[in-house]
Amino acid sequence: MGHTRRDFLKTTAVGAGALTGTIGFPMVSRSQTKKLTVWWNRGYYKEEDEAMLKIAEDFRKAKNVDLDISFTIQEDLLKKIISALTARRGPDVAFCFYNDWEVMPKYAWEGQLVETTDAINELKPRYIEKFLEAAYCYDNKAKKRAYYGVPIEAQTMHIHYWRDIVKEAGLPDDPAKIPMKWDEYWAFWKKAQDGLRKKDPAKYAKVYGIGMTESSSASDTLYNFEMALLSYNGQVFSNDGKVVADEPKNREAIVKSLKFFGDIFASGYVPPDTLNWSDGDNNANFHSKSIVMTPNPSVSIPAHQYFNAPDSYFNKTATIEWPDGPDGRKPTYMIAVKTVIFPKDSANKNPGLAKDFVKFVVDPKRFAEYIKGANGRWFPAFKDVASDPFFSRGQVGKGGEKDPHLPTVTKIYLERNTKVFEHWKNPANSQVYAENVWGKAMARTNVDKWSPEKAADEAIARIKTIVAQWR
Amino acid sequence: MAVASLVARSTAAAAGILSPRSRNLPGLLFSLPLLALFACFVVYPLFFVATQIFDRYTYEVLFSDPIYVQTIVNTLVYVGVAVNVKLFLALLLSGVLDSEGQATRFLSAIFLLPWAIPVLPGILSVRWMMSSQWGILNLISEDLGLGTHHWLASRWTAISAIILFHIWKYLPFWTIIFLSARRGIPRQLYEAAAIDGAGPLQAFRFISLPMLGGIYLICTLLSMVFTMGDFTNVQLMTGGAPGDSTHVLATLAYRYTFRVGKIDWGMGVFATALPVTLLFIFVLIKKIR
Amino acid sequence: MTGRGMWLYVARGAVLTVITVWTLFPIYYIVSLAITPWTDLFRPVYWVAHPTLDNFKFVIFQESPFVKFFWRWLANSLLVSAATMAAVLVVAAMGSFALGRIRFGLARWVSGITLFTYIIPASFLSIPFFKIMGDYDLLDTYWALIFAMTTFAAPYALWVLWDYAKTIPQEIDESAAIDGAGLVSVFFRIYLPLITPSLIAIGTYAFFYAWNEYLYAVLLLQGEKTITLPVGMGNFLTTDDAPWNLLMALSVIYAIPPVLFYYVFRRYLTHGLVSGSVAGA
Helix, strand or coil, X not given: CCCHHHHHHHHHHHHXXXXXXXXXXXXXXXXXXXXXEEEEECCCCHHHHHHHHHHHHHHHHHHCCEEEEEEECHHHHHHHHHHHHHCCCCCCXXXXXXXXHHHHHHHHHCCXXXXXXXXXXXXXXXXXXXXXXXXXXXXXXXXXXXXXXEEEEEEECEEEEEHHHHHHCCCCCCXXXXXXXXXXXXXXXXXXXXXXXXXXXXXXXXXXXXXXXXXXXXHHHHHHHXXXXXXXXXXXXXXXXXXXXXXXXXXXXXXXXXXXXXXXXXXXXXXXHXXXXXXXXXXXXXXXXXXXXXXXXXXXXXXXXXXXXXXXXXXXXXXXXXXXXXXXXXXXXXXXXXXXXXXXXXXXXXXXXXXXXXXXXCCHHHHHHHHHCCCCCCEECEHHHHCCHHHHHCCCCCCCCCCCCHHHHHHHHHXXXXXXXXXXXXXXXXXXXXXXXXXXXXXXXXXXXXXXXXXXXXXXXXXXXXXXXXX | CHHHHHHHHHHHHHCCCCCCCCCHHHHHHHHHHHHHHHHHHHHHHHHHHHHHCCCHHHHHHHHHCHHHHHHHHHHHHHHHHHHHHHHHHHHXXXXXXXXXXXXXHHHHHHHCHHHHCCHHHHHHHHHHHCCCCCCHHHHHHHHCCCCCCCHHHCHHHHHHHHHHXXXXXXXXXXXXXXXXXXXXXXXXXXXXXXXXXXXHHHHHHHHHHHHHHHHHHHHHHHHHHHHHCCCHHHHHHCCCCCCCCCCXXXXXXXXXXXXXXXXXXXXXXXXXXHHHHHHHHHHHHHHHC | CCHHHHHHHHHHHHHHHHHHHHHHHHHHHHHHHHCCCHHHCCCCCCCCCCCCCHHHHHHHCCCCHHHCCHHHHHHHHHHHHHHHHHHHHHHHHHHHHHHHHCCCCCHHHHHHHHHHHHHCCHHHHHXXXXXXXXXXXXXXXXXXXXXXXXXXXXXXXXXXXXXXXXXXXXXXXHHHHHCCCCHHHHHHHHHHHHCHHHHHHHHHHHHHHHHHCCHHHHHHCCCCCCCCXXXXXXXXXXXXXXXXXXXXXXXXXXXXXXHHHHHHHHHHHHHHHHHHHHCCC
């Protein structure tokens, strides 16, 4: 860990007393041993962390390095990283699940991150290339755009639904039989709600067909909005970070998206509480069967079931894709790419060794063991690891049941178009997201009854202000 | 030699023989822990906050941010309503509790519980209670025919929830303060008033109120300053939701620092509130002395 | 009983009942949530249909990844609270002795500083505190947190002690001095023993203050083995598959020590705490 200032104070005291070259001594010995400090995000599962610890141990032995690795959960790790980078200290390697949204774009902008173009080029043949742009950030000090992180895994949008209650509503529950055209898809879930309420009014009085989070307090809302925006072929930022949301084509897409969310909310097929849901509320509602289906940007829902109710995981629920766009095209999926960063201000000043460590981590066999320990929560950014049968086959049930969740997710990554969240284009996007501009726009249409055009214009104006003020 | 003289001086000091000026040394020595804490952990951080006052960029951003303006309003409402309602109720309650009955003894056993219980369990309880889907308040309200409400879903009902929780938690403490202040009022005054035919309301108006007036004012100012800096209650109850509309100063500063990543703006929020706060503090110091 | 007396009696009774219900209801509610099994949690009910102690079992035996470090967190909270309590006692005892017994010229300044530190909202200094501790690499250490909490809890404690000590006549000090006792001796052998009841009160207060502290704990502690209970619990609130039942059980456990403390030291508390504030009038 960077003990720069503490050691400086200590050293000054010693020096002041000794008045000799004693000061030189600690610094000389530090540069002779190879030391590496790694801050890694604690995983959701024991197996992940154990795999990582083993990797660290192997690296220590292989390179004869004094490696110090610590695990912290993401909320706390984010604070740790922010305070370290603000104080211009830092570890050599920092991997936090929030790096891609909150850390990398901002600190690359400030010129505090080590450029990783060399490592990326070396690993490029193995990469699933569409993940790479997440790290292609702009350094405002060096006035250039380059790679400032090493992407290793990703998460994306999934739609989960209850097969058993869809069947009970009298509809086909097999994912292959559910219509994927835009209008018919959404109508399907509405029909499910109607069917259930008609079948058993007492039991299903409060069940809703579409569990779409439209709250300004949830990051799920942002995912939902971006997915809809993609379905309507809109974009907020250009690739070099300029706001293009106000261009007619994009504005129209934004208006249509807001209208879509407003319409389904007003239709009575979305729980009225979604306006106030936090990220965990759609999970809770799904678990308590208050909603038939829900879009969710992590596999937390099936993961919970796999450990607590495997019967539900294998037999009662399934994961299905986002529908084809209104123009008939297959959907493009938002992906959040988890990235490793390398602060420049680390005490050890060993960026080469730090990058070696990460290259060591993403070695096909080692990385496969690590990422499989996460039970499907993450998808690897490397073609060779992604071709592991685990991802195409998923978990296997006790009675040999097939996994109805993970194979769909793998298909999304390998066969569909994907788009990385736009924070890499412009770091101001993290403020746009922190303010949940789109959630607020939805509140405007749903609560204040504004027209989608008015809400869209307000949101676009706010984005432009935020971007203009970002320095 | 030096030690002996120090002992002699301290003895003399203890005996009150030395002049106030020459007792400064022992006085300061005993105050040293407090003064050291003050210098390192109050003055030094304040210095950082104060320097943000001179940063124009921070001002530009803050004042053009609609959330910032909302936050100021929220803070003023929270402070104004919560403190005054709480203290007024505390004053009244202290009158009700000012007796020795069995009921009061039972009550005193449980009365300070909200204050003793940490904030987190209390807030969790209230948050869950108010959940529009599985909270008990909506269950009660539905059974009473009043329909369901989304308590934490809109700005003003959420702020009311925060205010109610604040009162629940801190009312007992201030009630005890006023209670013991009341106990400092000589009984004879009340007895004389009763002989003259004054009822309880009149006794309150003409005896309790004037005698408690001074301490009431101080408690009000004090509570206002504390509530202005409240972080935990608001952060855990709403975290600023829905849509950043229920932030108060402290939670907004936290948000700028961690969710937006601009620590300077976080400090700037406090910098803008500093002048008013310092004013309150100096008024209070004068009044208390 | 006269008509009016009767009315008053009933009114008072009603008020006391309302206060009792108002005070106890949230406490009843969270305890009932803590004994509700996961499957019943998402249904609003009046009574807990199938009370269970499983949630407590999960927490105590650390059976869920969310509460993996429960015992560490508990120990950290205890450690930090005890240390703060000790530090506050030292600072407040010494400071109150200075202000109350040593009549020195700069006392006005010291009392002013004490009041200033007491009144200024701790949260105003929190973000710069975070930055300073970050700069000196003192984040994620107990020291940072203990110093912070001591700074904000000590002034009130000092004031309370000072006020309490006013009931002890100065003559005691003076006669001890005439017998040859130095200030330090007076402090340890006369002052401290005589203010013990108040020391107990402020010790309890300091313990509460530290145990309940959230903002500074959240800012200054990050390591998963160093964080205190409230920080660990607060982290639950941001994840999307939080085990609410565990959180409720954890909260109840978290609430037990201060409640215990409260009941044991109640007598000292209500008396001791009050004197400091009334001093202002």
